Amino acid sequence: MLPLALAGLAVALVWVAPRVLARRTSLRRSPRAALAAWQAASLGGVLAAVSVTPAALPAVLGREGVADHPGLVALALLVSAAVIARLLVSGHLVGTRIRSARAEHRALVDVLGARDDHGVVVLEHPTPTAYCIPGRGSRVVLTRGVLDALPDDQLAAVLAHERAHLRARHDLLLEFFTVLDRSVPPMLRSPAALAEVRLLVEALADRAAVRRSGAVATARAMVAIAEGRAPELGMSAGTSAPVRLRLIAAGPHSALSVVAYALAVLAVATPVGLLGLAWL
Amino acid sequence: MPHSTNAPRLGDLERVVMERLWDAATAAGGNASGSTVREVHESIEQDRDIAYTTVMTVLDRLAKKQLVTRERDGRAWRYLPADSREVMTARTMRRTLDDMEVTDRRAALLHFLDGASTDEIADLKAALAEVEARAAGGSAAPGSAPPPGR
Ligand SMILES: [Zn+2]
Numbered sequence: 001m002l003p004l005a006l007a008g009l010a011v012a013l014v015w016v017a018p019r020v021l022a023r024r025t026s027l028r029r030s031p032r033a034a035l036a037a038w039q040a041a042s043l044g045g046v047l048a049a050v051s052v053t054p055a056a057l058p059a060v061l062g063r064e065g066v067a068d069h070p071g072l073v074a075l076a077l078l079v080s081a082a083v084i085a086r087l088l089v090s091g092h093l094v095g096t097r098i099r100s101a102r103a104e105h106r107a108l109v110d111v112l113g114a115r116d117d118h119g120v121v122v123l124e125h126p127t128p129t130a131y132c133i134p135g136r137g138s139r140v141v142l143t144r145g146v147l148d149a150l151p152d153d154q155l156a157a158v159l160a161h162e163r164a165h166l167r168a169r170h171d172l173l174l175e176f177f178t179v180l181d182r183s184v185p186p187m188l189r190s191p192a193a194l195a196e197v198r199l200l201v202e203a204l205a206d207r208a209a210v211r212r213s214g215a216v217a218t219a220r221a222m223v224a225i226a227e228g229r230a231p232e233l234g235m236s237a238g239t240s241a242p243v244r245l246r247l248i249a250a251g252p253h254s255a256l257s258v259v260a261y262a263l264a265v266l267a268v269a270t271p272v273g274l275l276g277l278a279w280l
Numbered sequence: 281m282p283h284s285t286n287a288p289r290l291g292d293l294e295r296v297v298m299e300r301l302w303d304a305a306t307a308a309g310g311n312a313s314g315s316t317v318r319e320v321h322e323s324i325e326q327d328r329d330i331a332y333t334t335v336m337t338v339l340d341r342l343a344k345k346q347l348v349t350r351e352r353d354g355r356a357w358r359y360l361p362a363d364s365r366e367v368m369t370a371r372t373m374r375r376t377l378d379d380m381e382v383t384d385r386r387a388a389l390l391h392f393l394d395g396a397s398t399d400e401i402a403d404l405k406a407a408l409a410e411v412e413a414r415a416a417g418g419s420a421a422p423g424s425a426p427p428p429g430r
Contacts, residue, residue, distance in 0.1 A: 129373065241394070
């Protein structure tokens with residue numbers, strides 16, 4: 001019974017939860033708690049998946065029988081190990097690709113612009129853009145275009161946004177979800193989940209920008225950058241910017257975060273509890 | 281990020297050396313033949329103390345990163361920027377803007393804003409009006425409050 005429950009839980013957390021969470025747009029107003037729920041659901045899903053076969057041992061063999069069947073025990077652990085190995089391999093592949101892309105980009109940026117004492121590099125380019133290169137040797141990159149287009153308070157908002165990404169290591173969060181996405185079979189993947197996590201990370205950094213310069217300056221900076229970039233991009237669509245602006249307008253909603261944190265605790269505690277029960 | 285040492289960072293030197301190479305290429309116009317380590321060293325030494333071997337190391341690193349190309353000229357190498365500064369800047373910007381469909385890239389660099397279409401910019405402006413109205417009048421309906429002056 002318990003191994004089946006764990007298998008069901010794994011499916012629920014890996015397949016159902018991302019689809020449900022991605023649709024709960026109200027959670028976006030407490031992005032920190034929502035991200036905690038996302039992480040917990042993923043972590044809980046992995047825990048449940050690797051617990052299925054270890055939990056099946058006492059159920060199938062009886063608690064005393066386990067010692068008599070070392071072969072089956074080894075097989076059960078092998079299945080769990082395979083799941084973990086799958087995660088580690090995608091983690092390594094994704095991590096290597098991301099780090100080499102960053103290193104290559106940082107090398108270009110560093111010869112093109114001088115870095116100030118705060119790790120900010122300015123590129124001589126008219127298109128207004130701001131981004132950060134996270135990880136070891138992190139940089140915030142601004143273009144001449146963005147320096148020319150934005151007044152000081154809006155520029156401060158943009159910098160606060162990028163620094164929030166770097167300080168809170170949002171890149172690790174995105175890497176974590178990218179790795180999970182690559183680890184599951186394509187039919188289980190949820191592009192909407194990845195997009196939602198990305199949006200939540202942006203909403204969280206926007207909070208830092210609003211704290212620094214206020215909602216109006218932050219919103220104006222977004223519109224100015226979006227307008228400045230449009231001509232070069234042509235037909236690209238699907239930006240999260242209007243959603244982010246409306247989240248800034250709506251402001252935080254702390255009551256929802258209690259629900260999200262409760263879900264987070266539940267998502268991790270349930271598989272641990274079920275595995276414990278199987279062996280008690 | 282604060283740095284505890286006063287020693288010039290290798291990354292800074294790479295930029296300084298690239299700038300000398302770009303300047304030399306610009307000065308030479310169309311028939312740029314590149315600069316030797318000695319020429320780059322002499323040029324930088326006018327402004328700061330720098331060891332000949334340091335310039336050599338930095339040029340070697342730049343060549344490994346494919347930011348400069350080099351050709352043999354007798355017993356010396358002549359170094360040329362792989363691209364003009366403008367082309368390299370444009371390439372860097374293109375990488376940050378265009379490769380957005382790749383999930384890895386999106387995790388590699390975090391952008392303040394992803395691209396918006398014309399329709400989305402109209403939507404953005406409407407949302408901005410909401411933010412401004414809220415800031416100006418608290419409960420004022422969107423559009424009814426005059427936007428505060430910039
Ligand atoms: Zn961001």
